[in-house]
Amino acid sequence: MSHLFRCLLFALLAIAASSVRSQDGEYSELFDALKPGLFTVEVVDRISNNKNGIGSAFAVGPDGRLATNYHVVSEFVIDPERYALRYRDAAGASGPLEVLDVDVLHDLALVRMAGDRTAEPEPFALAAEAPRDGATVLALGNPYDIGISIVPGTYNGLLANQYRKNIHFTGALNPGMSGGPAVNVLGEVVGINVAGAGNSVSFLVPVDNLVRLIDRAPDRPPALADLRRDIPSRILAHQDAMLDDLLAGDWTPEPFGPLRIPREIRPWMSCTGGGREPMEELPWRESRSNCTLNDRIYLSRTLDTGPLEILVAWYASDSLNDWQISRVFEQNSFLAFNRTGEDDVTEFQCTEDWTAPASLAPVPFKATYCARSYADYPGLYDVLFVTRAQRRGGEAVYIHYTLAGVGREQARSFHVRLMGSIEWNS
Template sequence: GKPAPAVPTPNVPRLPVAPPAQSGPQGPQGAPAPMPGLPQQVPDQPGTAASQAQANAPVSASARRLYDRSRAQLLQVRTLFNGSQASVGSGFVVSAEGHVITNYHVVSQHALEPERYRLQYQTPEGDGGDLELLDFDARRDLALLRIVGKSPAAARMTATPLVFRKAEQPLSKGERIYSMGNPHDVAFAVVEGTYNGLVERSFDPLIYYSGSINPGMSGGPVIDEDGEIVGINVSTMIFAQQMSFLVPAQYANALLQRSRQAAPMKGAAWPRLREQLMAYQEELSRNFLAQPWRTLTHPRYRFPIPQEQYMRCWGSGTPTDAQGLQMQRTQCRMEHALFINETLQTGYLGVTEEVYDGSKLGALRFSTVYSASFRNERLGAADKDRTAPYCKENFVQQSDGPPLRAVACLRAYRKLDGLVDLTVLVTNVDSATEGALGRFEARGVSFANATQLTRHYLQGFAWTR
């Protein structure tokens, strides 16, 4: 039969925190492979054309000025396990009391397992110390830390903290902005790029930045020509050039104002994480349920295709294969997911519709192919984050639609009580040589919203009038 397509992963992944520096050419067993395309540097010989060109290369006066002005507030955020680096990211000082902004995914190991992981910082000059976690915003992938203790290094960083650009002074598309951080645990760096407005069709605002940010720069500041914070490094587009994404600075400022007087977090952050995810899924589900379905063009059926308000849809068709089968596929998916830990991202919706025409096969051969396509849909298995799927199957007959065979499956989150992953598989059973196979997915929703989303999806199947 036709194999079911793999569900597309979000095209905007979180920047992975950089692994610690490797001690040998291949690093320790299990260490991530180097990023594709990372060049191996070979020193030029004095007097060669290459070295002369490098010497004559123009240096951005603005980038140099802004980095020199801001470097005292930059720091590398290190997660330690048994005294050794488990991962590294970046951060920056935003108050005289030593508050530090970074990404949630940079400190997630410590947040979820504080008894095993601890946080430290290091400055561009090599000074360091401890950090404590005050609060986080998992939806925006932000965390608020504070420097522990007083030292000459801490005094230098907090003397002139970075400030946020005023919300009433928005950037214009094309303005130069500057990303800072410590890529791949190599050295602190500044990357000059361009502000290109907000990402279209995104549920939450995300800045599109034309500049190359790399693992290890996660959580670093992005500043304007005046040295004021406009965004925070967070993610990049896979297999693209200079397509990076930033959290708007207003959300980091809101986290600072909300929690600057907070006491350090004690114990694992699962209860607070659950509270934030429950609020997010409620808003996401409510917005999605309020949208009417679009539909594919078909002489017999209406199929539920979501609006592209905060989803992207791709369509494809296959020519008649050797057996005489034709198929048309539409896939829609939110491209932004919420980071929980290294193995789990959640908080998104997806829809896939496949339409089959087997009139040239005949009823028996079409039934064989069509049934195989339904059977090979993967539903996941138990893992450390979620249970195995629990499924219910039934035949559904609606007043305005064809008879359907439907399977609904839930996978519960082990440490986020009340949240589940929903998968709904649907196929029509009214025609001997025509069929439709639909798949709806909702990651990280409540049982009540899973029920409403299932009903909403099933009601999207109807006869064509």
């Protein structure tokens, strides 16, 4: 190594070390400045007076207004007789919280510190524009209730495969940080911590959704029953708009075995597939196409809604007879695509019929159409559909979809559009 090269290398290392020290100092000073506006939200079981769950929050306005996630406060909103809400600031002072408004579609809540408090926290500034992709973003919150922390990471823009766009954040969001702010290097909020997927893959709610919630929130806390009553209509309006957008998408059918089917109808629909050739113990070919919108709306610890799934598959065999091939594909069972508890929804009510959609005639299909309603969210339904058919020559196909949290009319419009877009390949 030449003397000149060594000198250049040492100079570059010195510059890098100086930059790191400067950056560390900048983050440290920013953390100190923002910390007084950061809070822990505690969901308290009234019987035991113990914490049942925690999240984070941050100051956003006058009169002790704080922003957090809906999923942080949802148990209180759903069952205030059993749970209470309280805050704890960075200095350890605590008190009760009241809920001003919620946005379940974007997992946000606006709460307010109630009762006496020693000081009014300085509100966080909300960024007027998004950072550039690759910019540094700092997430703040209380991971695992070990104390307010700062997590540097990277802003990666909005997720393409979501209808409701969240921000992809490369940084470790851990339980307890939900509802905390993610800020740019100026300390302006660009997003709200919402979820982590491990390996530093995390997600933020864009701050413009919070701005809209703040603008519409009332000055006084409404009755929680009124908040709950508004949730189904807001979900239905969102789901109607999503399905309208989907129905207006590209339904051009593409070859798929004996069929022609639509695939990625919209950019926010993600399609995968697979198949295999016959084996001695499994003497049939099969192929699957699975298109999903795995975009879930949190309602409670046991219930979410919003996703949809479209699954098409075919089987073919040169050695199995018609009865044997029917036994192969009739073993498939189908479940709803969303998470529910036993008290959250009714049982599926199903109808069965032999039918031949015009685009698939004259082959008869055996179709099962099922729907269930939500116990606490009137007007919302989950729909499950499957139809199967066999053709001569050891070939069989099935078509399946599930919709979660939709109205009956929109579900019917989706059904007609999907079945009318699938046709025989020859």
